[in-house]
Amino acid sequence: MSPDNIDLLCKDLSTSPRADVGIVLVAGATGYIGGRLVSELLARGYRVRVMVRAASPEHRDRWPEAEVVVADALDADSLGAALEGVHTAYYLIHSLLYGLDKFENVDIRAATNFRKAAEEKKVQRIIYLGGLGDTRTELSSHLGSRIRVAQELMAGAVPATILRAAIIIGSGSASYEMIYHLVRKLPVFLIPRWARTKCQPISVRDVIKYLVGTLELPETAGKTFDIGGPDILTYADILKVFSKVLGKRKLFLPSPIESVRFYSYLTGLLTPVPAPINWCLMEGVKNDVICQHAEIREYLAFPLVSCEVALLRAISREEQDKVHTRWSDSYPLDCELAIKLRELSEELDFTCSYSILSNKDAAALFRSVGRIGGKEGWFNSNFLWRLRGLLDRLLLGVGTSRGRRSASTLRVNDVLDFWRVEEIEYNRKLLLRAEMKLPGRAWLEFRIDPEQERKTRLTVNAYYQARGLWGRIYWYILVPFHHFIFDDLIKQIEKRS
Ligand SMILES: NC(=O)c1ccc[n+]([C@@H]2O[C@H](COP(=O)([O-])OP(=O)(O)OC[C@H]3O[C@@H](n4cnc5c(N)ncnc54)[C@H](OP(=O)(O)O)[C@@H]3O)[C@@H](O)[C@H]2O)c1
Numbered sequence: 001m002s003p004d005n006i007d008l009l010c011k012d013l014s015t016s017p018r019a020d021v022g023i024v025l026v027a028g029a030t031g032y033i034g035g036r037l038v039s040e041l042l043a044r045g046y047r048v049r050v051m052v053r054a055a056s057p058e059h060r061d062r063w064p065e066a067e068v069v070v071a072d073a074l075d076a077d078s079l080g081a082a083l084e085g086v087h088t089a090y091y092l093i094h095s096l097l098y099g100l101d102k103f104e105n106v107d108i109r110a111a112t113n114f115r116k117a118a119e120e121k122k123v124q125r126i127i128y129l130g131g132l133g134d135t136r137t138e139l140s141s142h143l144g145s146r147i148r149v150a151q152e153l154m155a156g157a158v159p160a161t162i163l164r165a166a167i168i169i170g171s172g173s174a175s176y177e178m179i180y181h182l183v184r185k186l187p188v189f190l191i192p193r194w195a196r197t198k199c200q201p202i203s204v205r206d207v208i209k210y211l212v213g214t215l216e217l218p219e220t221a222g223k224t225f226d227i228g229g230p231d232i233l234t235y236a237d238i239l240k241v242f243s244k245v246l247g248k249r250k251l252f253l254p255s256p257i258e259s260v261r262f263y264s265y266l267t268g269l270l271t272p273v274p275a276p277i278n279w280c281l282m283e284g285v286k287n288d289v290i291c292q293h294a295e296i297r298e299y300l301a302f303p304l305v306s307c308e309v310a311l312l313r314a315i316s317r318e319e320q321d322k323v324h325t326r327w328s329d330s331y332p333l334d335c336e337l338a339i340k341l342r343e344l345s346e347e348l349d350f351t352c353s354y355s356i357l358s359n360k361d362a363a364a365l366f367r368s369v370g371r372i373g374g375k376e377g378w379f380n381s382n383f384l385w386r387l388r389g390l391l392d393r394l395l396l397g398v399g400t401s402r403g404r405r406s407a408s409t410l411r412v413n414d415v416l417d418f419w420r421v422e423e424i425e426y427n428r429k430l431l432l433r434a435e436m437k438l439p440g441r442a443w444l445e446f447r448i449d450p451e452q453e454r455k456t457r458l459t460v461n462a463y464y465q466a467r468g469l470w471g472r473i474y475w476y477i478l479v480p481f482h483h484f485i486f487d488d489l490i491k492q493i494e495k496r497s
Contacts, residue, residue, distance in 0.1 A: 007322075008039070008040060008043050009036075009040060009205045009208045009209060010040050010043075010044065010208065010209055010212045010213075012302060013209055013212060013213055013216075013300075013302060014213075014300070014301070014302065015212075015213050015216035015217055015300070016216060017044040017045050017046065017216065018215070018216055018218075021046065021087045021088055021215065022047060022085065022086070022087040023047050023048075023049050023067075023085055023086045023087055024041055024046045024047065024048050024049070024086070024087065024088050024089075024090070024215070025048075025049045025050075025051055025069075025082060025083060025086045025088070025089040025090065025123075026038050026041070026048060026049070026050050026051065026090045026092065027051040027071075027073065027082070027089060027090060027091050027092060027093050027114065028051070028090070028091070028092030028093040028094065029050035029051060029052060029063075029092075030052055030053075030059075030329055030413070031092055031093075031094065031325070031329060032168075032172065032173060032174075032325050032326065032327050032329060033092050033129060033168070033204070033207065033208075033211075033325075034050075034090070034092040034325075035324065035325035035329060036204065036208055036324055036325050037090060037092070037208055037211055037212070038050055038063055038066060039063075039324075040208055040212055041212065041215075042063065042065050042066060044212065047067075048063070048065070048066040048067070049066065049067040049068075049069055049082070049086065050063055050066050050067070050068050050069070051069050051070075051071050051082045052068060052069075052070055053070065053071070053072050054070065055068070055070045056412055056413070057412070058411055058412030058413060058424075061411075062411065069081060069082045073093050073109075073110035073111075073113050073114050074106065074109055074110055074113065075113075076113040076116065076117065079113055079114060079117035080117055080120070080121065082117075083117050083118055083120075083121040083123055084121055085121075086118075086121065086123050087123070087124050087125070088123070088124060088125040088126070088127060088215055089114075089118055089123050089125070089126050089127070090126075090127050090128075090129075090211065091111070091114060091126055091127070091128040091129075091149075091153060092128075092129055093107075093110050093111075093114070094107070095107050095110065103142075103145065103280070104141055104144075104145040104148075107145050107148075107149050108145070108148055108149060108152060111148075111149040111152040111153055112152055114126075114153070115152055115153055115155070115156040115158070116156070118156065118158045119156050119157045119158055123158050124158070124159075125158060125159055125160070125161065125215075125218075125221050126153055126156075126158050126159075126160040126161070127160070127161045127163070127211060127214055127215060128149070128150060128153050128160060128161070128162050128163070129163045129165060129207065129211060130146040130147065130149060130150045130162060130163070130164050130165075131143050131146030131147070131164060131165065131166070131284075131289070132164045132165060132166045132200070132226055132228070132289040132290070132291065133146070133147055133164075133284070133287055133289060134287065134288060134292065135147060137287060137288075139284070139287055140283040140284035140286070140287060141283065142280050142281065142283055142284050143284045143287055143289070146164075150162045150164070150224065154224070159221035159222040160221075160222065161214045161220050161221055161222070161223055161224075161225070162223075162224040162225070163207075163210055163211065163214065163225050163227050163296075164224065164225070164226050164227065165202050165207055165227050165228070166199045166200050166201060166202065166228060166289035166290070167199055167201040167202070167238075167289070168201070168202055168203075168204050168207055169201050169202070169203050169204065169229075169307065169310040169311060169314060170203060170204025170205070170310065170313075170314055170317075171204075171313075171314040171315075171317035171318050171322075171323045171324075172314075172317075172323040172324070172325055172326035172327060172405060173204060173314075173327055174273050174277060174281060174327035175201075175281070176311070176314050177271060177272050177273055177327065178267055178271045178273050178278065178281075179238060179239065179242050179311075180242065180271075180314075180315075181270055181271035181272065181401075182239065182267065182270060182271060183239060183242045183243050183246055183248060183250070184246065184248075185270050186250070186270070187250065187251065188250065188251040188252075188253060189236070189239055189250055189251070189252045189253070190253055190254070190255030190256075190257070191236050191252050191253065191254055191255055192255045192257060192258045192263070193258060194235075194258065194260065194285050194286050195234060195235040195236040195239075195285070196234045196235075196236060197234060197235060197285055197286060197287065197288055197289075198232055198233070198234055198288045198289075198290050199232075199233065199234075199235065199238075199288070199289045199290065200228030200229060200231065200232050200233075200289065200290040200291055201228070201229050201231065201233065201238065201307050201310070202227055202228050202229040202304075202310075203229060203304075203305035203307075203309070203310035203313070204310075205305055205310075205313075206227070206229065206302075206304055206305055207227065209300065209302055210225075210227050210296065210300060213299070213300040213302075214299075214300075217299050217300070219299070220299055223295075225295060225296035226291035226292055226293060226294070226296070227291070227296055228290065228291040229304050229305060229306060229307055229310065230304045230305075230306050231306055231307045232290050233307060235285060236252060238307065239252075240252070241307055241308050241311065242311055244308070245308060245311045245312055245315070246315075260279075260282050260283060260285060260286075261279060263282060264278035264279040264282045264283075265278075265279075267282070268393060268396070269393055269394075271401065272328075272401045272402040272403055273327065273402075274393070274396065274397065274398050274399065274402075275393075275396050276396060277327075321406050321407050321408055321409075322406075323405050323406055325405075326405045326415070328402055328405070328415040329405075329413060329414075329415075339441065340422055340423075340433070341422065341423075341431060341433070341443045341445075341463060344441075344465065346465065348463050348464065348465055349440070349464060349465050349466045349471075349472070349475070350462075350463075350464040350465075350466065350475050351461060351462065351463050351464070352461070352462045352479075352482050352486070353459060353460070353461045353462075354459070354460050354482075354483075354486040354487045354489075354490055355457050355458060355459035355460070355490065356457070356458055356490055356491060356494055357451060357455050357456070357457055358455065358456050358457070358458055358494045358497075359454075359455060359456075360456060360494065360497050361456060362427040362428070362448045362450065362456055363427050364497040365448050365456060365458050365493065365494065365497045366426065366427045366428070366430075366448055367497065368493045368494070368496050368497035369430050369446045369448070369458075369493055370408075370409075370410050370430065371407065371408065371496075372416070372489075372493070373400075373403070373404055373416040373417045373419070374403040374404035374407055374416070374417065375403065375407060376407065378417075378489060379488070379489060379492035379493070379496070380488050380489075380492055381484060381485045381488050381489065384481065384484075384485060385400060385417070385485075386400060388400070388418075388436065389401060389417065389418060389436070392418055392436040392437050395437045396437075397418070397435075397436050397437035398415075398418050398435050398436060399417075399418060399436070400417035400418050401417075402415045402417060402418070403415075403417065404416050404417070410424060410430070411424070412424055415435075416432060418434065418435055418436035419432035419433060419434060419435065419444065420432065420433050420435050421433075422443070427448060428447065428448055428449075429445065429446065429447050429448070430445070430446045431443060431444075431445045431446075432444045432445070438471075438474070439466065439467045439468065439470045439471035439474050440464055440465050440466040440467045440471040440474065440475075441464070441465045441467075442462065442463065442464045442465075443462070443463040443464075444460065444461070444462055444463075445459075445460070445461040445462075445463065446458070446459070446460055446493075447459040447460075447461065458490050458493065458494055459490070460486050460489060460490050462482065462486065
């Protein structure tokens with residue numbers, strides 16, 4: 001569970017770090033793009049302030065050279081301190097995980113608050129990464145919302161640079177994981193008419209270069225740029241390119257079913273990305289998302305990564321277990337700033353505990369604890385965890401197929417199947433919070449405590465707070481399985497340590 005290995009992406013950028021730029025704020029630093037951008041800015045010597053919604057010791061460990069500020073864009077009062085003394089603010093906030101019915105309103109409120117606070121604090125510049133879409137056509141609510149956020153930020157007194165991108169391909173991106181798992185799992189693709197819509201994917205490396213490059217070119221302030229890779233492809237073409245990259249022969253047939261909702265549900269069952277997120281992303285598949293003009297290339301003309309190479313690089317990052325950020329890093333549906341175990345005001349309704357004494361040392365046991373879930377699975381009772389995950393997926397929950405960002409490292413807030421890491425104390429404790437559909441709240445804690453005669457106690461504690469009668473019934477239904485699952489789990493962890 002060590003810090004990340006980060007390859008810097010902007011080494012070959014033609015622009016140079018600007019000495020006149022003071023504090024650079026990254027709002028949305030815990031997200032897929034923000035997390036990668038912060039490392040680049042720090043490496044180029046900028047004074048970076050990261051804006052997060054909840055304080056956590058993990059942020060200090062992750063960005064020791066950055067200043068961390070807690071603010072929520074939906075709470076206008078909290079933004080003043082975040083934007084105080086800021087020269088340039090990156091706006092990478094996105095509320096997609098609230099679900100289709102809520103995110104549009106939430107996104108526009110957040111952008112309005114941010115624009116006003118930036119004006120008040122005399123910020124020099126805002127840089128926003130939004131979505132591509134032809135405003136002359138009827139856009140999906142997702143693409144439309146990205147464009148309204150851009151308009152809101154442009155309407156203020158602070159000069160804004162808007163970068164508009166379509167699908168971003170990189171290890172850990174939702175689009176990449178969707179395509180990867182579909183191509184791995186399906187021998188035949190039924191292609192609906194909308195899969196012939198055109199899009200212009202871009203590699204995450206190139207996105208980061210554009211974000212840094214525009215900061216370093218003051219003349220890009222107040223302008224909107226479309227950014228894309230060198231290929232214009234249909235969605236069906238992207239599946240074909242990926243099949244080629246993975247060396248898999250696939251059959252592509254026309255589909256009699258056109259419903260995007262149906263395909264998003266199916267994709268939710270077959271890939272780590274849950275159906276509600278697929279639906280938000282796929283709702284826009286009927287809109288062409290290609291660059292209308294290539295003006296950005298007059299400013300930043302670095303060689304662009306093709307879709308095929310971007311996919312190859314993403315696979316190689318996964319194989320090397322070097323995924324830096326992942327789409328699941330941001331909080332999921334219904335869990336925005338979820339209550340933590342130590343924040344719970346009421347007593348827990350139920351707990352259960354299993355432990356064993358081991359001759360192994362704490363470090364060895366903790367390493368083994370840190371490898372549970374994902375591709376390794378949950379050892380002997382794996383089928384029960386998978387069954388619970390499948391049930392969750394059918395109920396439109398997150399399921400177990402989200403896996404984990406890295407097979408060997410864990411950090412606070414990482415997803416671990418249908419859990420999320422809430423606390424880590426190295427060689428002592430790992431606390432996971434449940435994100436599956438549940439009639440209550442649940443946590444799973446692994447503890448490692450020294451005992452006499454150089455022995456070590458490995459314990460697993462399950463904590464549960466029931467919601468109503470059904471919540472209690474749910475616990476009692478699971479009680480007979482607890483012994484089987486948890487007792488076996490710690491024995492396996494000890495054995496494999
Ligand atoms: N990823 C792509 O494939 C892609 C493609 C095209 C365009 N884009 C654009 O790139 C931008 C960044 O996308 P992303 O994929 O990095 O998003 P993401 O992974 O979903 O991250 C969103 C970030 O926004 C933060 N956030 C949400 N609500 C907030 C609030 N009220 N106050 C403060 N922070 C808040 C989240 O913080 P928490 O961790 O606290 O939730 C998280 O850091 C978006 O504008 C998106 O439209 C992305």
